Amino acid sequence: MPxxxxxxxxxxxxxxxxxxxxxxxxxMDDVGTTVSSVMSVSAHPPLVAVGLSAGGYPAEVLADxxxxxxxxxxxxxxxxxxxxxxAGRPSARHLLQSVPWRRADDSGAIVLEQGLAAxxxxxxxxxxxxxxxxxxxxxxxxxxxxxxxxPLLRLRGRYADPGGRPAGRG
Numbered sequence: 001m002p003x004x005x006x007x008x009x010x011x012x013x014x015x016x017x018x019x020x021x022x023x024x025x026x027x028m029d030d031v032g033t034t035v036s037s038v039m040s041v042s043a044h045p046p047l048v049a050v051g052l053s054a055g056g057y058p059a060e061v062l063a064d065x066x067x068x069x070x071x072x073x074x075x076x077x078x079x080x081x082x083x084x085x086x087a088g089r090p091s092a093r094h095l096l097q098s099v100p101w102r103r104a105d106d107s108g109a110i111v112l113e114q115g116l117a118a119x120x121x122x123x124x125x126x127x128x129x130x131x132x133x134x135x136x137x138x139x140x141x142x143x144x145x146x147x148x149x150x151p152l153l154r155l156r157g158r159y160a161d162p163g164g165r166p167a168g169r170g
Contacts (some may be wrong), residue, residue, distance in 0.1 A: 032092035069109030078167035118144035
């Protein structure tokens with residue numbers, strides 16, 4: 001029996017997921033998107049997977065460039081996550097004008113200096129998965145690693161702190 005799409009969506013909204021900013025530097029600009037479907041895959045070699053919309057521009061640019069940066073966002077980054085989840089967004093540099101960032105060594109991608117962690121990644125492969133693709137990424141460096149802090153979560157369609165309260169707008 002087929003699963004009701006509304007029930008499927010409602011069920012997954014109950015699952016709190018960490019929020020990351022994925023950025024890619026191509027020849028012309030910096031592209032970024034908010035992602036909450038990130039998972040650790042392997043420690044040896046260090047691999048993570050990220051779910052991206054199959055027809056989306058971030059997946060297309062990642063496939064062309066072959067490298068990206070992932071920043072694990074802190075609870076105070078809710079506004080950053082919102083900026084990068086909107087359609088038709090401008091260059092990543094414009095959306096981060098008041099946010100401290102730097103470039104990761106290998107990918108050249110933007111990573112946030114005040115994120116909880118940042119990963120410099122090389123694309124291993126893309127795997128088709130329904131209306132999404134899974135980007136399997138080899139981690140080549142950890143340019144940011146904070147000594148603590150509250151993570152930004154996605155819960156019930158909103159950004160939240162670890163207590164489930166609406167996340168700060170800093």
